[in-house]
Amino acid sequence: MKVSAQVPATIANLGCGFDCLGLALPVYNTVTIEETVLPGSGIEINILNDDNEEDNLSNIPRDKTNIVYKAIELLYNYIGQSPNELKISIKTGIPVARGMGSSASVIVGGLIAANELLGRPADTAVLLSIATEIEGHPDNIAPAILGGVVLSDWEDDGSVVTSKLPWPEDWMVTICIPDYELSTGISRSVLPKEVPMKDAVYNLRHCGMFVEAIHTKNEELMKLSLRDRLHQPYRTKLVPGLTQIMNELKHTDGVLGCVLAGAGPSVAVIQNGTKNEEIKEIVHSAWNNINVNAQIYTLPVVQEGAKIIL
Numbered sequence: 001m002k003v004s005a006q007v008p009a010t011i012a013n014l015g016c017g018f019d020c021l022g023l024a025l026p027v028y029n030t031v032t033i034e035e036t037v038l039p040g041s042g043i044e045i046n047i048l049n050d051d052n053e054e055d056n057l058s059n060i061p062r063d064k065t066n067i068v069y070k071a072i073e074l075l076y077n078y079i080g081q082s083p084n085e086l087k088i089s090i091k092t093g094i095p096v097a098r099g100m101g102s103s104a105s106v107i108v109g110g111l112i113a114a115n116e117l118l119g120r121p122a123d124t125a126v127l128l129s130i131a132t133e134i135e136g137h138p139d140n141i142a143p144a145i146l147g148g149v150v151l152s153d154w155e156d157d158g159s160v161v162t163s164k165l166p167w168p169e170d171w172m173v174t175i176c177i178p179d180y181e182l183s184t185g186i187s188r189s190v191l192p193k194e195v196p197m198k199d200a201v202y203n204l205r206h207c208g209m210f211v212e213a214i215h216t217k218n219e220e221l222m223k224l225s226l227r228d229r230l231h232q233p234y235r236t237k238l239v240p241g242l243t244q245i246m247n248e249l250k251h252t253d254g255v256l257g258c259v260l261a262g263a264g265p266s267v268a269v270i271q272n273g274t275k276n277e278e279i280k281e282i283v284h285s286a287w288n289n290i291n292v293n294a295q296i297y298t299l300p301v302v303q304e305g306a307k308i309i310l
């Protein structure tokens with residue numbers, strides 16, 4: 001039997017919501033799991049590009065240290081079993097190490113597909129909890145599973161509590177993807193172990209405002225709420241041009257805010273859909289000046305999360 005799951009890209013943090021806010025975008029990875037019939041054939045992991053060709057260049061592990069395998073193993077352990085003969089194929093449509101949740105998407109894809117293969121022993125709460133344990137934070141995992149814009153909480157007992165927020169349909173995301181990678185590990189390594197109390201309080205109140213801005217569809221409140229003092233100030237040095245882009249977009253009509261996408265290096269511009277070309281031009285020109293090429297797309301937030309496909 002063979003099962004495939006398609007999972008959206010996600011943008012975590014959204015400025016004020018470090019490690020707890022994220023949204024889903026209509027760009028996808030697909031994970032296919034097949035129980036092989038030959039006993040003893042072990043675990044086989046293939047990475048395929050958009051044209052279904054084997055991608056031999058990526059340095060994604062093909063053995064049991066692969067995060068997709070690790071997630072699937074936890075699911076099998078949850079029902080008292082261990083995976084034996086499995087073929088895992090990962091088809092990548094989401095750029096890797098760009099802040100678009102590619103790792104969360106393959107973890108979730110592997111889990112959803114394996115859960116289907118096993119007859120759905122795990123409910124959404126269990127899948128959220130296993131996926132978050134592997135990823136280390138729930139902000140990409142939750143929207144990858146649920147779609148939309150999600151606020152998530154990871155409790156000490158490992159449970160993940162989520163709330164899907166009613167994102168206005170006409171608020172779009174212009175995702176600006178530079179032509180270089182930045183691993184989450186490196187991007188987290190520049191963060192301090194402790195932050196000043198005033199910065200923690202700053203984010204606390206902006207995160208509250210973010211939720212209120214969505215519920216009331218209030219653009220002025222949203223503009224204020226996307227600000228952050230917990231991670232972006234430390235990461236700007238890893239993303240040349242970010243400060244300039246943020247400053248220039250402050251004065252552009254229709255822009256509600258500009259944030260680092262997840263751990264970067266992509267930049268997400270939250271906007272109301274009225275000035276797509278102007279935004280693209282500003283970002284291209286800022287990065288062109290420092291020889292950074294970028295792909296820029298304006299996308300809606302997708303409300304559907306991971307799903308089984310034929």
Ligand code: HSE
Pocket residue numbers: 012013018019020137139140184187188231262263
């Ligand atoms: N919240 C995470 C971070 C997202 O900013 O490090 C990246 O996976």
